[in-house]
Amino acid sequence: PEGRVAVLPVIDSTNQYLMDRIATLSSGDACVAEYQGQGRGRRGRHWFSPFGANLYLSLYWRLEQGPAAAIGLSLVIGIIMAEVLQRLGAQDVRVKWPNDLYLHDRKLAGILVEISGKAGDAAHVVIGAGINLSMREPVNAVIDQGWINLQEAGIKIDRNDLAASLIKELRQAMPVFERDGFAAFHQRWQVLDNYYNRPVKLLIGDREIKGIAHGIDMQGALLLEQDNTVKAYLGGEISLRGL
Numbered sequence: 001p002e003g004r005v006a007v008l009p010v011i012d013s014t015n016q017y018l019m020d021r022i023a024t025l026s027s028g029d030a031c032v033a034e035y036q037g038q039g040r041g042r043r044g045r046h047w048f049s050p051f052g053a054n055l056y057l058s059l060y061w062r063l064e065q066g067p068a069a070a071i072g073l074s075l076v077i078g079i080i081m082a083e084v085l086q087r088l089g090a091q092d093v094r095v096k097w098p099n100d101l102y103l104h105d106r107k108l109a110g111i112l113v114e115i116s117g118k119a120g121d122a123a124h125v126v127i128g129a130g131i132n133l134s135m136r137e138p139v140n141a142v143i144d145q146g147w148i149n150l151q152e153a154g155i156k157i158d159r160n161d162l163a164a165s166l167i168k169e170l171r172q173a174m175p176v177f178e179r180d181g182f183a184a185f186h187q188r189w190q191v192l193d194n195y196y197n198r199p200v201k202l203l204i205g206d207r208e209i210k211g212i213a214h215g216i217d218m219q220g221a222l223l224l225e226q227d228n229t230v231k232a233y234l235g236g237e238i239s240l241r242g243l
């Protein structure tokens with residue numbers, strides 16, 4: 001699979017850059033930036049994006065089957081990214097449901113998938129990934145979760161190699177995902193799962209549910225054991241924390 005890659009010095013958000021140009025894009029087109037002024041995280045949060053310190057990458061894909069076909073996509077992106085990072089030398093990188101990458105129990109990278117398009121039409125999917133490479137503690141901002149970067153973990157990965165490998169692997173994975181769905185990737189999750197068989201809590205609105213995480217089911221729902229019963233939790237508004 002081919003496509004274009006725009007290399008931008010300064011931008012509001014690489015996801016926004018692609019969304020603003022959706023009519024002109026083909027599946028596989030990507031962009032990277034040195035700096036984002038309005039980097040977006042999940043749930044409307046800000047993604048702190050200092051100049052030159054990290055990787056900010058977005059990739060466009062047109063899903064012919066429509067928005068419903070995107071279920072499980074962000075888990076697939078996490079799997080691909082974790083495998084690429086491991087192969088390039090970050091062997092301890094893990095996935096955290098639903099879509100973060102963790103290293104030594106701290107957040108290394110975040111994934112934001114944004115989808116547009118009418119029901120019944122093809123969906124326009126923008127996959128955004130932010131990976132911490134060498135950023136320092138921000139002076140005038142607060143990062144609300146424990147985080148880590150590759151440099152402080154003593155891992156040297158060339159940023160261009162990382163971007164190129166991610167774009168290549170994502171371009172290869174997307175047609176497989178379109179054809180076979182999440183089921184084609186499901187079994188690769190477990191070995192990468194940071195919280196497999198570990199105690200966790202789920203935050204659902206202001207509810208808190210404690211249990212043992214047992215990976216995910218074929219739909220990508222989190223399996224949580226409580227009082228010897230396992231329940232599946234699916235949905236974007238749930239977040240998971242280690243205990």
Ligand code: BTN
Pocket residue numbers: 012013014015016036038039040041042043045047055056057058100109110111112127128129130131
């Ligand atoms: C999260 O964990 O909340 C998701 C963070 C996603 C950040 C990336 S950086 C590249 C792309 N452009 C954005 O504005 N956000 C994503």
